[in-house]
Amino acid sequence: MVTTYAPKPVAAPSRLTSTRKRRIWILSLVWVAVYFASLFSPPLLDDADATHAQAAAAMARTGDYVTLYVNGIRYLEKAALPYWLVAVDYRIFGLNAFATHLPLALGVAMLAALAYRWGKHAISQTAGFYASLATLTTAGIFLFTRIFIPEVLLSFFLCASLYCLLRGLEKARVGYFYGMWIGLALAVMTKGLIGLVFPMSAVMIYLAITGEWRRWRELRFVTGGVLFLAIAAPWHILAGLRNTGGMNGHGFFWFYFINEHVLRFLGERYPKDYNKLPGYLFWLLHLVWLFPWSLFLPVTLRDLWTNRSRYLRPYSFHQRSVLLLGIYAAIILVFFSISTNQEYYTFPAYLPILLLIAFSLARREDNALRGHLVTAAHVVFAMLGFLIAGALFYGLWSSRNLPFEPSIGDLLAHRAVGDYTLSMSHFFDLTGASFAALRLPAALAMLAFAFGPAVAWNLRLHKRNTAAFSTMGFTTALFLVAAHIALMRFGSMLSCKQLADTANDLVASRRIEGNYQLMLYGDQSYGSSVIFYTNRQALLVEGRSSSLIFGSTFPDAPHIFLSSQDLLQTWGQGVRHLLFVPEEHHNDVEQLLKGRYVLLKETAGNTLLTDRPLN
Known part of the structure; x- marks a missing residue:
């Protein structure tokens, strides 16, 4: 019909x-x-976020608006x-x-x-x-x-x-x-x-x-x-x-x-x-x-x-x-x-x-058409809201006696669902202790879903359709605000800006020299925010991979790729070196350097090391 x-x-x-x-x-x-x-x-996140920001920063710095560069390599x-x-x-x-x-x-x-x-x-x-x-x-x-x-x-x-x-x-x-x-x-x-x-x-x-x-x-x-x-x-x-x-x-x-x-x-x-x-x-x-x-x-x-x-x-x-x-x-x-x-x-x-x-x-x-499916969608939204609000309330109640910990990255379970290739993989890493750091966004989301969907359904029953759909939008908007606050809590885990700030502060206080050499162990995407926020080129140890491979084959590409043996030969020699180590490679670096380093900062499993005592 x-x-x-x-x-x-x-x-x-x-x-x-x-x-x-x-x-x-x-x-x-x-x-x-x-x-x-x-x-x-939050600050720029590692991987694509800060990597792409490096390319734009290189444009702004050099004035070359034709060729993109990431860490000095063609991108x-x-x-x-x-x-x-x-x-x-x-x-x-x-x-x-x-x-x-x-x-x-x-x-x-x-x-x-x-x-x-x-x-x-x-x-x-x-x-x-x-x-x-x-x-x-x-x-x-x-x-x-x-x-x-x-x-x-x-x-x-x-x-x-x-x-x-x-x-x-x-x-x-x-x-x-x-x-x-x-x-x-x-x-x-x-x-x-x-x-x-x-x-x-x-x-x-x-x-x-x-x-x-x-x-x-x-x-x-x-x-x-x-x-x-x-x-x-x-x-x-x-x-x-x-x-x-x-x-x-x-x-x-x-x-x-x-x-x-x-x-x-x-x-x-x-x-x-x-x-x-x-x-x-x-x-x-x-x-x-x-x-x-x-x-x-x-x-x-x-x-x-x-x-x-x-x-x-x-x-x-x-x-x-x-x-x-x-x-x-x-x-x-x-x-x-x-x-x-x-x-x-x-x-x-x-x-x-x-x-x-x-x-x-x-x-x-x-046209005032019959809308059983529209009403059914509101019912489903209300049911989902009830379930989500209930789950959030359970998490808040379970963590009520746990202390607030600002660095949530140290409290996650690291279950590696989807090998962290899915955008919401870290959601499955939440634990009771980590949930305590999310009390504010969880409470906002709980209130949004506890009342918003039910109010929207009630407005729909009273044929106030525009108000019902608007309430759905406001409910989701409040949830997105809560989601952003939660993302801020995850900032220490998803971004290494704190490590970059540590390096910048040490230079400002003259505890390390301003001409230090930044090094990253592994692919640059692990610590791309460190490169961005320190605003300097980094040497990559065992990091000739991913998106920088092709650009590294050009004759004029800078020699920024080192082997583990190269790291051993340069460590402690010449200018001071600062080495960023992602959590995935912590054991590799520990076995390689055998304790010959000074720990400057650790956050969410990522560490910043130097090869000599501070000034």
């Missing part, structure tokens, strides 16, 4: 304006509370635009976490603004409000903007280009089509060729289904293509010309286009340091990343199936949006279910899915 939508009576303009302003204020406050307030802490696997933005931030705000993550927070704001505009134009202000609120309070968007990765910027540019396409087809305005090409170019400059392949694949399928391929001339392939190349080509060409003669004679072009795109998809990328999630986990985790709005996926899927004939032959902007967004999200999900993947690779599909959910909820509300 096909659902027939009746138009909803239009409210008075003054009332619409007042409602719009109130909703924009609500969305702005949620963004400030969840995203802006979290820019100042050729990433597109440049996100690093340009952060490098400019460093010039303005200095080297810190705020400057590093500001473009990501602004990216979320732009994504939420696009969601509001798209939903408003497709259906109503209500749809735009729901889409924007969901964008700001979805677990995955929050989680994957805690580290310096470009997915949120990529998502904005890609979805903005698709929006421009649909507006261009609707209004036949040339400016929108050129906006599409600009969005595609910026997406390529953010993440590589997927910035062109994903949206154009979706557009081609969309045009074929709708029969609008006959309007292909309106897309301005020639002049738009020239505009695209004018934005995206110069950096790629310069990077290729400046980076030749690496491993087996390969340079930037081979490594970036073949190795990082083709071979990565085939699972043959060099080096092979990426995992592939099991199929069931890949799909089920999206229920977590889109929580709590994933609870309404059954409603959305049912509406899509019921009205499939209308969406396959669209005539309105709403119907065109549903078809294009569905195709685009499906391409991304299927592509990464086949390719090698990381949890956040499907981030660009989040906004399309959230828009489809918002469309479904708003149409049902605007």
